[in-house]
Structure formats: C-alpha cells, structure tokens
Amino acid sequence: MTTPGLRERKKQDTRAALAAATLRLAVEHGLAAVTVEQIAAAAGVSYRTFFNHFSVKEEALLRPAGTERTFAVHLAEQEPQLPPLPAARAALRSVLADLDADREAWLQRLSVIAAEPDLLPRLVELGTADERAMAEAIAARTGLDVDTDLYPGLLAAVLSCALRVTLNRWHRRGGREPLDRLFGEAVDALAAGLPGPSAA
Amino acid sequence: MTTPGLRERKKQDTRAALAAATLRLAVEHGLAAVTVEQIAAAAGVSYRTFFNHFSVKEEALLRPAGTERTFAVHLAEQEPQLPPLPAARAALRSVLADLDADREAWLQRLSVIAAEPDLLPRLVELGTADERAMAEAIAARTGLDVDTDLYPGLLAAVLSCALRVTLNRWHRRGGREPLDRLFGEAVDALAAGLPGPSAA
DNA sequence: CACTTCGTTGCACACTGTGCAATCTTGCAC
DNA sequence: GTGCAAGATTGCACAGTGTGCAACGAAGTG
Structure with missing residues (x-):
C-alpha cells in the first residue's frame, strides 16, 4: 500500500x-x-x-481499468457465517456499485455491444477470466476444491450468467431501473430454483 | 425433406x-x-x-457438424404441460445423448481445450449462438418475449453454464461417469436454488 | 444439350497480435 | 546530483487470420 x-x-x-x-x-x-x-x-x-x-x-x-480482483476482495469482506449464495450476492452488489459510479460510460459500452452482435460473445469471453477468479474465491470461502467439487464452479458460472443477463436488461431499459434491483430479481429467481415464469 | x-x-x-x-x-x-x-x-x-x-x-x-438447431427440436417434442425447467432438462438430455454417440471425439476435443486455457473462452463464445437459440425456444414454449422478459434469457444462460460445467467435469473424470448423471447433478443443484455445498 | 446454381479455388489485401532490440524516463542508492 | 537498474514506449519485421472478388468446374434442371 x-x-x-x-x-x-x-x-x-x-x-x-x-x-x-x-x-x-x-x-x-x-x-x-x-x-x-x-x-x-x-x-x-x-x-x-x-x-x-x-x-x-x-x-x-x-476492461478500462486494470485487472481488478474486486470480487474476491468484496467476498472476503462478508460475514463468515453467511451462506455462499447470499455472500456472493452481496459481493456482486458492491461490484455493480462500482459500475454504477461510471454509469454513462458503461451504458455506452453496452450500446456498442448491442449495436454489434458479433461482439457479445467477446464480452462473455472476457468474462471467463473473472468467472474463474470468482470460482476460486468461492472455493476458498467454502473450503471446497475448485477443480473437483461441483459447487464453486457452478455457482460462479451461474452468477456470471445472471450478471450478464442483468447488464443486458439494464441497458435495454436505458439504465433507468436501478442495476441493483434488476440483479436482485435475477438472483431471486435463481435462489427459488427457476420455478417458472413468475417474474415478467 | x-x-x-x-x-x-x-x-x-x-x-x-x-x-x-x-x-x-x-x-x-x-x-x-x-x-x-x-x-x-x-x-x-x-x-x-x-x-x-x-x-x-x-x-x-x-462444431464439426452443420449448425444444428437440435435443442429447439427436442424441446418441442416434450409434453406441453411440463414446466419449463424439466422440459428444457429433458431436451438437453437428448442433446447430450448425441454427444455421447461421439464419445471419443468429444473427449478429445475437450482435451484440446483443457490443454490450451486460452481456448476455453472461445468455446463459450461459440456457445452463445446456441444460448440465443435456446432462449428463443424457451420463449416460444412459455409464450414470453425473449427480449423483454427475464425468464427465457436467464434460464437459457444458466442451463448453458450448467452444460459447460458438466462437460468440464465429464472430461476431468475421463468420461467414465455417465454424462447424463453429471448433468443431472448440476440441474438438481440449480432446481434446489443453489442452497449450499451439499453435492461434493 | 444448353443453362443455371453453387462449391471450390487463387489472388490480393487490411488488420491483428507477437518477438526483438533500441531508446528514453522514472525510481533509487550512493 | 550522479550513476544505475527497472521498466515503459517505440519501430520494425513477420506469421497468421479472415474477407472480397472473379474465375472455373461439377452438379442439378429443363
């Protein structure tokens, strides 16, 4: 420091x-x-x-800023007795808050992606590095092995998806809905086990 | 025809x-x-x-074969009153059966990816086209709008993740565990709402 | 046997991404 | 402040990707 x-x-x-x-x-x-x-x-x-x-x-x-391992840091800050999913959710809220601090720029970035469909995959591609880091952070927190156990990799993968879907919706609504709430909806649906199309 | x-x-x-x-x-x-x-x-x-x-x-x-819209076809074959998640799960079982028919080749492909970490993102990249198709098929089945409603996009994204994680595990275990069972474990964890590291 | 369709081929071209060596600036110690 | 090590910037050359275009030939059609 x-x-x-x-x-x-x-x-x-x-x-x-x-x-x-x-x-x-x-x-x-x-x-x-x-x-x-x-x-x-x-x-x-x-x-x-x-x-x-x-x-x-x-x-x-x-990735305008350097390779930030923000998720791992935010995850470590959560109460130790919190279950993995709520803990990860809280950590991602912090990450989203960082994005929201740069609202305009990020909305523009999402517009660029929306205008060029061929680029969306590349966004996902860039995201896999973060997903790997997320899986490792979750594994560390739960004491599981990121390579042999199902849970860390699956949770990280699923949360990455939720994040991606959320950013997509956020942009399509012009950034007017709070990012936080949209992400909450997605995670709620996940935590409920994707029961059916209740959330329209 | x-x-x-x-x-x-x-x-x-x-x-x-x-x-x-x-x-x-x-x-x-x-x-x-x-x-x-x-x-x-x-x-x-x-x-x-x-x-x-x-x-x-x-x-x-x-993508050794042509661009197969197999998922949409298999999904349409499922009982209409089946809820979306079980229906999609059943459809993906059929897709996996197709993969399993080519076991050796697919295990080799996964080995190539595992040996070159830089390629894993590209696999995901290729998968996004299928994910989009999957979202549209789910939207069609549920009568929702793929662009405005949360459910189809989220379910497709999450199932794509489950599929990817499953293929990864399948390969790491040398293809000895039935692909079907590994995928079932992942979807079970999803349907349960990712409660915690119960499945080791 | 014309005549169309379409997969294949060769060629030229813009651009990406990398290795290497040279140059210049910053940080640090004496 | 002077000298030295660390590291950021730059130029150059190069292998390789992916595309547009035009020509050729084999398969489908009447």
Whole structure:
C-alpha cells in the first residue's frame, strides 16, 4: 500500500487514454470499424504501446481499468457465517456499485455491444477470466476444491450468467431501473430454483 | 425433406474432412500451433475453402457438424404441460445423448481445450449462438418475449453454464461417469436454488 | 444439350497480435 | 546530483487470420 509513484500513474494514464479513445471511436463508428492504429493515434501513443496494455482489442473497451480482483476482495469482506449464495450476492452488489459510479460510460459500452452482435460473445469471453477468479474465491470461502467439487464452479458460472443477463436488461431499459434491483430479481429467481415464469 | 443430393453430400464430406483434420492436428500439436493452411492441406482442399465452411478456426474444432438447431427440436417434442425447467432438462438430455454417440471425439476435443486455457473462452463464445437459440425456444414454449422478459434469457444462460460445467467435469473424470448423471447433478443443484455445498 | 446454381479455388489485401532490440524516463542508492 | 537498474514506449519485421472478388468446374434442371 505504498505511494503509487509517478511511473505507475503515467502508466495508468496511458491505459485510461487508450480506453477512452476506444470508447469514443467505437461509439462513433462501431468497434469493428475502428483499427488499433486509429485508437493509438487518438490516444497519442504508438500502435505497439496499445498491446502493452491490452492483449486484445476488445479488452480496451470492456476492461478500462486494470485487472481488478474486486470480487474476491468484496467476498472476503462478508460475514463468515453467511451462506455462499447470499455472500456472493452481496459481493456482486458492491461490484455493480462500482459500475454504477461510471454509469454513462458503461451504458455506452453496452450500446456498442448491442449495436454489434458479433461482439457479445467477446464480452462473455472476457468474462471467463473473472468467472474463474470468482470460482476460486468461492472455493476458498467454502473450503471446497475448485477443480473437483461441483459447487464453486457452478455457482460462479451461474452468477456470471445472471450478471450478464442483468447488464443486458439494464441497458435495454436505458439504465433507468436501478442495476441493483434488476440483479436482485435475477438472483431471486435463481435462489427459488427457476420455478417458472413468475417474474415478467 | 427431399433427397440430400450429391452436391450437398460432397459439401458435408468436405466439412467433415476439415473437422476431422482439425481434431487430429489439434490433438497432436495444439490448436494454436496449427494453421488453417495445414488443416486445409490435410483435408485435401484449398486454404480458401476452409472459410467457406467455418468462419473462425475454432469453429472447425467445436462444431464439426452443420449448425444444428437440435435443442429447439427436442424441446418441442416434450409434453406441453411440463414446466419449463424439466422440459428444457429433458431436451438437453437428448442433446447430450448425441454427444455421447461421439464419445471419443468429444473427449478429445475437450482435451484440446483443457490443454490450451486460452481456448476455453472461445468455446463459450461459440456457445452463445446456441444460448440465443435456446432462449428463443424457451420463449416460444412459455409464450414470453425473449427480449423483454427475464425468464427465457436467464434460464437459457444458466442451463448453458450448467452444460459447460458438466462437460468440464465429464472430461476431468475421463468420461467414465455417465454424462447424463453429471448433468443431472448440476440441474438438481440449480432446481434446489443453489442452497449450499451439499453435492461434493 | 444448353443453362443455371453453387462449391471450390487463387489472388490480393487490411488488420491483428507477437518477438526483438533500441531508446528514453522514472525510481533509487550512493 | 550522479550513476544505475527497472521498466515503459517505440519501430520494425513477420506469421497468421479472415474477407472480397472473379474465375472455373461439377452438379442439378429443363
């Protein structure tokens, strides 16, 4: 927890500039129509530098900040005696709060995805890394083995889905409904065992 | 439902040859280390022809047959009064039976994925098309709207996850446990509302 | 036997993503 | 402040992906 340091700060600035340029250009022309070269130019850095920060073009759109292990941190903060599902749900609420702090940008990102159906899979693709981390955090909390036991992997996978579906609905409603409530609906349906189409 | 015709048959042969060559080479060297050019050569066709059948390299590994809408068909066959979750579960059992008919090949495909972690996301990526189809089939059955109602999209997403987790477990156990039973365990946990780590 | 349809092929091309080496700036110790 | 190590940026070359286009030939149709 030492001082960030000038070097680290400039690095984050570069990443942020690239992410911002990506978002702006993608909103304008669609991500597919924008080349990495254009993004780098708009951010004032070289083509090669782009790949020092992001390994894939999509990453610049969908992971503007560094690889945050926020879920694991938030999960660890929950009361130890809380069952896994409520604990994970509370942790994800915190993650969603972070997203909500950047409302406009995230709604724009979701718009870019909605406008280019081919990109939706890539969003999911980026999400698998987080899903893996989530599974490991759940395994650590429950004392299970992430590789042999069913529960951690299944819960993480299912919650990732709920998150994805929720973001999709949130965007389709113009971000007017509170993200929190939409996610709550999804998790409630899960906790009830997907009994049937009760929630319209 | 007319006769397939010689032309159509040859087309399927070409696709099958490409898929088989892809699997063989990928098992041997890993998919990333194999180029499309090598695959095409091994299948006895030109480089360009590969992309007449598959739009992405991964597709040749993970979708050896044509784009089958098997789930929707199987779902339509279920008793109309059956609730959505059991109906979808039964339909997916049929899909899994199809996979099981090709046991060895599918276990090999899963091995290729397991050996190359970077590929797992791409599997998910390919799966999103099926997920969308699944959501539409469920929407049609329940009379809900796939775009505005929560239920179809959520159920399809969650079942896709269960399927993915199940295939993963199946492979890790060497394909010895019946695919059917592993999937049943996952869906049981879902139907129970993910109460806690009861199923070890 | 025309005539259409369509899968295959070759070619050119824009772009992605990587390895490598050079350069420059920051952080740190003396 | 001077020198040195760490690391971020850059340029260059390169393998490979995926696409558009036009030509060719075999399969389907009358």
